[in-house]
Amino acid sequence: MTDTTEPTEESVRAEVRAWLEANWNPDLGLVEWREKLCDSGWGAPHWPKEWYGRDLPVKFNAVVDEEFAKVGAVGVAKAGIRTLAAATILAHGTDLHKQKFLKRILTGEDTWCQLFSEPGSGSDMAGAVTRADKRGNKWVINGQKVWTTSAHKAHWGLLLARADWDKVKHKGLAYFILDMKQPGVQVHPLRQMNGHASFNQVFFTDAEVEPEMMVCDVGDGWTVATTTLMHERRGADGLRSWATASNAKGRIYEEERAEIATTMEPYKWYPQRAGRVDLVMQRAKETGKIDDPVVRQEIARLLIMSKSAEWTARRARAAQEQGKPQGPEGSLGKLVASNVARQAARVHTYLTGADALLSGEDSPMNGTIAEILVSVPASSIAGGTDEIQRNIISERVLKMPRETSVDTGKPFKDVPRNIVSSS
């Protein structure tokens, strides 16, 4: 063992290479192989040694991934909400939570969902009104969650619920790990304006949670949720890389492909949501609209915005790599992306003309253009609305004061809130 010496890129590379040489076997089952990864720590090398990791600095993950890729070895399950569950449990969970959940997250046996947003609390997520009441030795949950990706498949849910109505908004929340496969939990798909149903509504009618499945204490729920959300924002860029599975032949690859296909299914329209700027020049030439001076101006506006957005993101990344403090350019991406998406939808409409009236196989590119037009409105809402992004920029970057808040200091039971019909 080399416990006493600092790991280096070379030492990590040599170790993982040797281990893979001795252990990698594409004929194993997916779970069987991943159990080996858990036992060795090579599936999540930056995790603690006692919890399936190797205590390696996170910078070595790329080295480990490279060596895995060289031999075509499959990694642990990474896609979906399960990574947020793992990060939250590692940060705030008890040993019981870690024992019960972490390994099955890595092997991919369990899938997870995030039960935060409610019909009555979107941007104001801490205004959740789903109730958690202690009855006997159990917590009993009643209420409704929404925008829950993959809830219909999930074994476990990360639940934010109100356990104390006499405290102020942020202080009355508790965070639970909820068993989704119980009679008190009902999941209904939520059909979106683009026809897809990537999200669900989740209804709780006396759903039960064992007391040991609360993470931290009543009142700490919001702090725990902040950890989950932080990892959600950080991981948002990773989705695309997770979405690609190996094309290799063999049982383990087939199992992994099936897993990725299931997990990524809800995200298949996401490229259209971003506006598909990549299609614009090709479409403009095909349709001949490239010769229309008015349309050329709109295309140019789009390309200028999209190029400048890309370069702004690269500036932020360059600053980060050089260890400079984050400049304003790092906080603008989400808002800029929705500006780009809206302009892209406008341009696709101009390029498509009357055919933009059509949908599905009757519309250009077998429905892709139609899907862009009806998916773009999500980009300025999902993951923090444009309005919330502007507040974040103005408060955190520009140091402008918060708007006077009318719920500050009041017990939550006295705060005016939405009436949500439960039908």
Next chain:
Amino acid sequence: MRFSFSAEQEEFRATLRRALEARSPTKEVRRLMATDAGFDRDGWQKLNQELGLTGIHVPEAYGGQGFGFGELGIVLEEMGRSLLCAPFFSTTLAATAILNAGTEEQKKALLPGLADGTTTATFAFQEENGSMDAAGIAMTATGNKLDGAKSFVLDGHTADLIVVVARKAGTKGSDGLSFFTVAGNAPGLARRKLKTMDETRKLAHLTFKGVEGKPLGAEGAGGPAFARTLQQAIVCLANEMVGGADRLREDALEYVKMRMQFGRSIASFQTTKNKAADMLVDVELAKSAAYYAAAALDEGDDDMPALASLAKAQASEAYLQTAIHAVQMHGGIGFTWDNDTHLWFKRAKSSEILFGDANQHREKMIQAWTSS
């Protein structure tokens, strides 16, 4: 270096910003913009020599500092911030034209004076039609004799040396273009200062009647050098513009944080905060495009015509939009002469149009991307 500045560049920017803040407070801007010359020759020569500004992108062989458009962009951005009243942009444009068009001997003879600041200079190419293309050049060169008029010439009424583009009679477009240098006091040259909306940017109208020019480069072969000089000019202008836009944005932000209405800071209203966030987006995107284009010039990027126009179109929209928001955020006081906002508002407006507006550059960009 398209996405970040080196530690040395950042240090250079900081030094320059301090010097310009000290040398060009708005009180001084207001004093100089009201003069006919528009600048103070002694003060400018001193500052220029201390910091080596006009020689920044001129190679050392010609008496310059030997840096590139990245560094020139930094200087221009800081000048745009401070609205320094000086013939800096005009002189560096003339130097750029000489670098593109001149022979080795001509560069050696002309550039050291520009680089050390003893000679002020300008590039006279636009005519009364305001065209930014070679096609717009009607001034004729018969041998070395120049006849015609140039307009919208930056600092044209004070420049010691004028670089002129003219064409052989009967030629069209980029064909038959030649570069010449003309002394500011040449016989047959009549110079008239134009009354400008943006008083910090002096423009002149020049009439040439049989003026004897000195040839710069080969006769009739100036087309490519002219195109290249224009691309470099608009990238330079875009960098100047983002400096002004950022300054306006910062000043407006500082003002709304101080201003109280309805018993609270107006910076706490979301309508103000949303505007401020959008202004930051506009300015940062325009900076990214301007920096990228300047670095691309230094790297000799083949996509230069499109990248230059992209940066200018972006800067034109962003600077003016920022200026409109900045006046609005100041309210009534923002529309007064005594408040400084209008100084940058007018610079935003003049820069929006100078060397082609956003519509023209969007069209040029698309042309560049569809012609190949």
